[in-house]
Amino acid sequence: MSIKKVVVAGGGVLGSQIALQTAYCGFDVTIWLRSEGSIERAQPKLERFKNIYVDTLEKMKTDASAYCRGLSKKADLSSEELDALKEQAQNAYDSLKLTTSYEEAAKDADLIIEAISENPEQKIAFYQELAKHMEDKTILVTNSSTLLPSMFAEYTGRPEKYLSLHFANTIWANNTAEVMGHPGTEQKYYDEVVKFAEDINMIPLKLKKEQPGYILNSLLVPFLNAGQALLANDVADHETIDKTWILATGSPAGPFHILDIVGLETAYNIVIMNPESKDPETTPGKIAKMLKEKIDAGETGINAGKGFYEY
Amino acid sequence: MSIKKVVVAGGGVLGSQIALQTAYCGFDVTIWLRSEGSIERAQPKLERFKNIYVDTLEKMKTDASAYCRGLSKKADLSSEELDALKEQAQNAYDSLKLTTSYEEAAKDADLIIEAISENPEQKIAFYQELAKHMEDKTILVTNSSTLLPSMFAEYTGRPEKYLSLHFANTIWANNTAEVMGHPGTEQKYYDEVVKFAEDINMIPLKLKKEQPGYILNSLLVPFLNAGQALLANDVADHETIDKTWILATGSPAGPFHILDIVGLETAYNIVIMNPESKDPETTPGKIAKMLKEKIDAGETGINAGKGFYEY
Structure with missing residues (x-):
């Protein structure tokens, strides 16, 4: 399969960054948020991060130390290439779709990245509701830092397509992504997620088994x-x-x-x-x-x- | 008091380096060794380290990255200054006195640095014999990595003047020295050892109490x-x-x-x-x-x- 539509659930600091980064790298991105209030709180974050992308790309024209691998795998870019990337950041920001509807979010989603709060009850409720709407093809990952995917696999309706993809803050600069399955994750979906991480300019760090705290x-x-x-x-x-x-x-x-x-x-x-x-x-x-x-x-x-x- | 005569007990990898470094920084250095065989084994080490000093100083003429703080607190040196330091390294090497005599070593020693093997029984026997010859003024330190000074203080005949001064390998480059007393060490001798560490181009790292493994x-x-x-x-x-x-x-x-x-x-x-x-x-x-x-x-x-x- 080929991942095209990506949903990021949650508009917090990490959720906003993941959504913008994914759109910046050419994916069709929808952000799912719990309420209209969450949408209002997410929007200024998205704008702030977009401005950081644009400002950093501008700075890269004259200052080699400003280079961030999340913004371009290639380090040595011409002024024209950097202008094109600035436009790409603006277009990515403009292209983001925000919704509170599970149905709208889940429709035709190839990958859903759960980045809601670190609360097991909230995660379970989210997965249970989401499971009603997800299509069979959809891979589901969690960005949880402290909870293990095996705690939630049974609630997702697709344990074999469920795993962790754990980002670091300021992902355009700290572009590592720890990839970790639970015992029921199928290798082919793990591999798809590794490839996706590379496609959004992350450096995937592969865990062979579940480990609290990742690496x-x-x-x-x-x-x-x-x-x-x-x-x-x-x-x-x-x-x-x-x-x-x-x-x-x-x-x-x-x-x-x-x-x-x-x-x-x-x-x-x-x-x-x-x-x-x-x-x-x-x-x-x-x-x-x-x-x-x-x-x-x-x-x-x-x-x-x-x-x-x-x- | 002012430290002039320094004795290094032990001619192993660290003992040789400490002796050469101390002589290089202008102190009168005697190396105490257990046997004529130990003297024979120590000499090529001392020569090898002296050659590393000379070669590194030569390299520093053209390669800023060759700079080692153990060789000079000042980083930016002229070719003439570096030649003078090369001579200083050669003179330091030539000035080293090697002896198997406790009496000769201990006579008029201001500071004795014990760097013999990490064997508690050997250390105790060494301290007990040394105690018979040390003058009242002598400060005694151990370079032990794994043993605590409180284990040996009672055998030294001068617990208040006994503490740890722990060097890292390749001390001309890795020039840290952890300074650690035991509960009976007097502050003024601790301070003297800190000053000595600075005088031989080390960066003293001060521990306030005894800690296995230092910092x-x-x-x-x-x-x-x-x-x-x-x-x-x-x-x-x-x-x-x-x-x-x-x-x-x-x-x-x-x-x-x-x-x-x-x-x-x-x-x-x-x-x-x-x-x-x-x-x-x-x-x-x-x-x-x-x-x-x-x-x-x-x-x-x-x-x-x-x-x-x-x-």
Whole structure:
């Protein structure tokens, strides 16, 4: 089969980016949203991202460091080619269809990308309703970061055509897409999704089996925990810990700079999933306390202008 | 006090580098070795490292990327300055005194850097004998990677003047030095060691308390374990895991490239310290099996020409 019509369900930060990126790469894109209110909230996001695409492409004319692989697999582009891509971004934005109708969204859809909130009950209700309208050919993927496709496969009416396609924020620049099936996913649909990811300028990162946290968070969470444990136990200050990692590995950032990017609320939500975090004498308990104090002070990371560092 | 005479005990890879680097930075350096045989084995290492210093300094005349901060805190050096440093390296090498005598080594020593093998019994015997000869003023540090200074403080006869100063391999390039006391270390001697580290062109990384693995290995071991767990559980192949980390964090290397640098024997020795590694059904057991197979095949990392990657 060949994927032509793509539906993105959800108009949040990631949903908007996925929809625009997919349209930019030539697909017919419909965004499904829960309500007229959701449509109103999605529109300014879509416009903002479209403007980022256009501005970045303009900048690429004179500044090689502005290059984003999500905008073009080819790095060295002429001014004319960049103007054509700017037009392509505008046309993609203009072409987006927004609807609250399951029926309209699902009609003739080759691929539906679910990017609604990380709430299992809402996802189940969405899949159950969607299943009534999807055509037999439709492949369904979830962008969920924290939930596993095996939790939902039975509600989709098409477990063999259901899997995860997990994007990173600012997908035009951070253009990785982790592809992960559940035990019932059929290989041919997995392969179709890998090809689709490539077709929308993503770098597919293939998981061979289901894994909570995919690859990236499976590496990042223990690494960030280790850094936080050193600080919470007062072994060293956060600048020293970051400096150690940067000097030893040549990485551009240590754990505390990464935590500021991720956001301290997210880090806090991860640590409190550990039952030990309730005991203030344990390392998870000390980490939770440390993060809570910073969150209460409004120091939640880069977006707040201050986290472990000031920005 | 002012540190003038420095003794390095041990002529292994790190001991040789520490001795040469310390002499290069203007200190009076004596290397203590256990036997005449050890002296014979140390000499070619010292010569090899001296040649690396001279060659690197020569290369720095025409290639800015050859710059190593251990060789000069200042990066932009004239050809004349570099020639002077080459002479300084040769003079440092010529100035090194090698002895098997505790008495000769300890006489008037301001600082003794213990870099003998990672064997607690050998370290205790060494400290006990050394304690008979050290003058009151002498500060004693250990370069141990895996053992804690509190394990040995009582044998040194000077717990308040005893702490860890932990170097990285290829110290002229990887010029970090983790400084870590035990609960009985006095702050003023800690500070003296920090200053000494700076004086030999190291970047001191200060730990406020004792921590197994210091800062770097406290971050690196959980990170490498997480990567190995993904591979041993067949979640993804090693190239995909490395690629994910590199793309997401901008780091130059992922866990498997780092494992090849560290060496698979070291990784194996770390994993088998975990009792779970004896059970092949557990993740540590699977990691141990995976590493053992590669080690048995001679694929132990970069030094062997092959580890997870070919070199």
